[in-house]
Amino acid sequence: MAMARTRAKPASPFQRAGHDHESCVDHALDCAAELCRARGARLTELRRQVLQLVWRGHTPVGAYAILEALRGTHPGAAPPTVYRALEFLGEHGLIHRIESLNAYVGCPRPERPHVSQFLICAQCSATAELDEPSIARAVLRRAAELGFTVERQTIEVRGRCPSCRPQA
Amino acid sequence: MAMARTRAKPASPFQRAGHDHESCVDHALDCAAELCRARGARLTELRRQVLQLVWRGHTPVGAYAILEALRGTHPGAAPPTVYRALEFLGEHGLIHRIESLNAYVGCPRPERPHVSQFLICAQCSATAELDEPSIARAVLRRAAELGFTVERQTIEVRGRCPSCRPQA
DNA sequence: GATGTTATGTTATATTATAACATCGTCAAG
DNA sequence: CTTGACGATGTTATAATATAACATAACATC
Numbered sequence: 001m002a003m004a005r006t007r008a009k010p011a012s013p014f015q016r017a018g019h020d021h022e023s024c025v026d027h028a029l030d031c032a033a034e035l036c037r038a039r040g041a042r043l044t045e046l047r048r049q050v051l052q053l054v055w056r057g058h059t060p061v062g063a064y065a066i067l068e069a070l071r072g073t074h075p076g077a078a079p080p081t082v083y084r085a086l087e088f089l090g091e092h093g094l095i096h097r098i099e100s101l102n103a104y105v106g107c108p109r110p111e112r113p114h115v116s117q118f119l120i121c122a123q124c125s126a127t128a129e130l131d132e133p134s135i136a137r138a139v140l141r142r143a144a145e146l147g148f149t150v151e152r153q154t155i156e157v158r159g160r161c162p163s164c165r166p167q168a
Numbered sequence: 169m170a171m172a173r174t175r176a177k178p179a180s181p182f183q184r185a186g187h188d189h190e191s192c193v194d195h196a197l198d199c200a201a202e203l204c205r206a207r208g209a210r211l212t213e214l215r216r217q218v219l220q221l222v223w224r225g226h227t228p229v230g231a232y233a234i235l236e237a238l239r240g241t242h243p244g245a246a247p248p249t250v251y252r253a254l255e256f257l258g259e260h261g262l263i264h265r266i267e268s269l270n271a272y273v274g275c276p277r278p279e280r281p282h283v284s285q286f287l288i289c290a291q292c293s294a295t296a297e298l299d300e301p302s303i304a305r306a307v308l309r310r311a312a313e314l315g316f317t318v319e320r321q322t323i324e325v326r327g328r329c330p331s332c333r334p335q336a
Numbered sequence: 337g338a339t340g341t342t343a344t345g346t347t348a349t350a351t352t353a354t355a356a357c358a359t360c361g362t363c364a365a366g
Numbered sequence: 367c368t369t370g371a372c373g374a375t376g377t378t379a380t381a382a383t384a385t386a387a388c389a390t391a392a393c394a395t396c
Binding site: 012013014099100117119121122128130132134135137138139141142143146147148149150151152153154155156157158159160161162165166 | 180181182267268285287289290296298300302303305306307309310311314315316317318319320321322323324325326327328329330333334
């Protein structure tokens with residue numbers, strides 16, 4: 001089975017164990033830099049480092065884990081240091097907050113607006129971001145029927161990723 | 169347009185401002201008592217009171233708000249008092265946790281298993297619980313395609329309820 | 337280089353949640 | 367009864383997450 005290398009519509013939004021993660025991070029950082037430049041937003045070194053730390057893996061990272069790691073290069077860091085950077089990154093769509101885990105994960109497609117859904121493995125924490133119109137539409141449709149104006153959808157699905165699947 | 173009064177499939181899962189809330193609470197407590205009896209679970213006075221407090225309105229309530237209120241009748245109450253009761257109520261499906269608010273809301277239909285979605289008004293906090301198969305199915309379908317086994321769906325939609333709608 | 341604005345530093349504290357161990361209540365077996 | 371087991375609650379302490387408030391520094395523009 002030939003695996004296409006296109007980024008446009010990946011066969012699986014889950015990253016494989018042995019994938020080249022460094023290039024994921026590089027791509028995310030480059031993409032962030034470009035986006036911020038285009039918008040006149042300042043991706044400072046601090047914010048860049050926090051974004052890099054969020055991208056340590058394809059799993060949600062807690063603010064205090066980021067803080068601890070940040071202290072390696074930035075000894076004086078305190079909670080506001082991290083939370084302010086996270087706020088900036090969130091506003092620019094570079095990261096998403098996973099509400100059910102109080103944790104943060106990098107956005108793989110920050111350049112385009114989207115309504116995301118997250119699949120989060122309960123075993124290995126691998127997290128995949130979907131942008132599935134059929135799901136978003138089902139929500140919007142029902143909300144509209146009820147006279148509810150949607151501002152934001154938080155959709156987080158807990159379960160087993162393909163690698164951790166019981167029967168796989 | 170005739171509004172049906174049926175409970176089975178309400179026209180709107182949002183409660184109207186002037187509705188008879190006392191009967192909502194009574195119904196929820198009766199229902200909980202019956203459910204617990206049937207299951208051999210002990211709905212103690214403490215748990216019953218916490219459930220009642222969660223049902224103060226059709227809006228999510230934080231654990232510490234419950235704690236404060238509980239102290240009216242129960243001066244010695246401490247955080248574990250509340251969290252343990254919430255855990256019990258959650259295990260029995262009598263309440264749901266709203267992850268995006270770190271708060272709890274009563275379940276209007278605890279007697280039947282369901283996958284819920286929540287519509288939460290950003291202005292008045294009114295919260296409606298949906299059990300919309302079309303939404304749950306859209307999630308399950310896409311997850312299955314990706315080899316992801318769903319254990320739990322957290323779907324929380326923020327927006328404006330019919331009463332708080334900009335154009336209404 | 338003065339000035340306004342944005343970013344960061346710093347200290348303290350708020351908010352949410354759990355650990356750990358003691359005590360109490362209930363209920364059934366002896 | 368009463369003893370023992372178990373589940374519920376009490377109690378104290380602390381963990382984990384997040385923000386307020388004010389001070390200073392960096393940067394941009396004039």
